[in-house]
Amino acid sequence: MLDSKIKAIRIAEIFIFTCALLLVVIGTMLGDSFFIRLATEALIFGGLALAVDLLLGIVGLLSLGQALYFGFGAYMAAVLLKDYQFGFWSVMLAVLLFSALLGWLTSFIALRSKGVYFALITFGLAQVAAKSVYNTRALGASDGMVGVPIVQIATPFGSLNTGDPATFFVIVFITIAILYFVLKYFLHTPTGRIWNGIRSNESRLPYIGYQTAGPKRAAFVLAAIVAALSGALYPMLRGFVSPELMFFSVSGNAVITVILGGVGTLIGALLGSGILTIFKSIIGTLTVHYHIVIGLIFVIVVIFAPKGIIGYFADRIQKRTSHG
């Protein structure tokens, strides 16, 4: 079972990498920008879903308000880029530090509770934040902030222009890949094992010598950082931010993404985000009621492949190997 899951994850990693490579090469050749920008958006929301999967799939905490940190990252990046002329690296560093602080502070509210109450508190926190931003004139209130300038990224290989869709796609791809591999690395550390232990059987941990509060807080802060860094990329892609980025639809979508891709697999978050974005785009051109179709797809997946796409393929690999 474990082997087949590892194999399915490896296949998905290669699949996503191949798709990204093909997209860049073919997209550049054809001079496409629409699909490349769509894929960039899928990756950015995939980063948010990664944060949700860390909490839900690894530690066993259902966050219904992860958009709070995503939106925080997006707004902070927009303000720093537009009003303070920060560069890419300093924006990312600032978002990293302040989202860690925000995650740490809010963890004292959110981690007081477990299970459904944790879900409700994270939901509530995000609603409070979204309504506050919605009513703050300095942040553009309900209109959000437009006119975020195109960023030049200084690298040892010269300056990169985020205005070029393919270049920015590669930058986002690398950023999300780093977040993904950092999380994946964590899973095999002692702390990662404790996270799995918390999900599996939290009340047993004190009897093998652990206090669970510290590791939970660490995961919560890390999930805030991952969501915020993903969010920081959003205004660089779209040139604007709006309070909708903090709304429940964004948090809820991230949860759906994770369940669709496969809870607790991490790569499922990225795969799910890609698939959902493609579906939304295709169905969105046919009908404005695409949410109904997405909802139906979600119901079908939950009924017929409750372990998500990765889980489904892991089971298939398992069957094939056990039949010889």
Place this chain on the structure above:
Amino acid sequence: MVSKNISPILSGKNLTKKFGGLVAVNNVSIEVERLGVTSVIGPNGAGKSTLFNLLSGSFSPDSGNVFLNEENISNLSPASRLSRGMARSFQITNLFFDLSVDDNLMLACQRLESSKMLVKLNRFSEQAIARSDELIRDFQLESKRQELAGALSHGEQRRLEIAVTMAMKPELLMLDEPTQGMSHSDTIETSNLISELGQKVTILLIEHDVELVMNLSKKVVVMALGSKIAEGEPESVRRDPLVQTAYFGESLA
């Protein structure tokens, strides 16, 4: 130093625990001497599991104190008790069922390398891996390392449970009905395992399999209706008339 070795490793003094109007444990004192197996027996509802939970820190007593190596540990958490050498298992198998056997053991063993760091990043901690390998061998789980704990047979799960409990090399091992629900052959195997372990560590055992207890233990404490009614060597306890009426019934009379 000498006095420390003569003194009991664990003692409960005048422990009382009430649940609403029910007095589950009523002013019970118990002493567990070093090495070998000390057992608590009693009919269902005698309060032996409650006593066990008071000693291990799962419940806090309404009155009375618990001493480990003469240190009052009444108010310490299970995690702090573990770092002082006390470990316990659970009556209902209590493992990380959706993790592999390896991960279950590594989770328990990695605590050996205590560090104050909040986030521990060393992926390959030799001490933990060595301890985990040792336990896998001792508890005959070699062929099951990659299996999920939830997929093991009941007997294997009970073995893994004891292995996880032994990870931190405790001085005092508290086993809550380790043979519960086991087949006859598994019970014999576990009983051998316990008697072997009893040569290295002190074991406090709760059981209702009387024959198992009588064969393994150097000292037996008998409880009934929340009180201690007898204690001593297995044979003297077996002959105690109070014990015979309360627990063994007519069959041994």
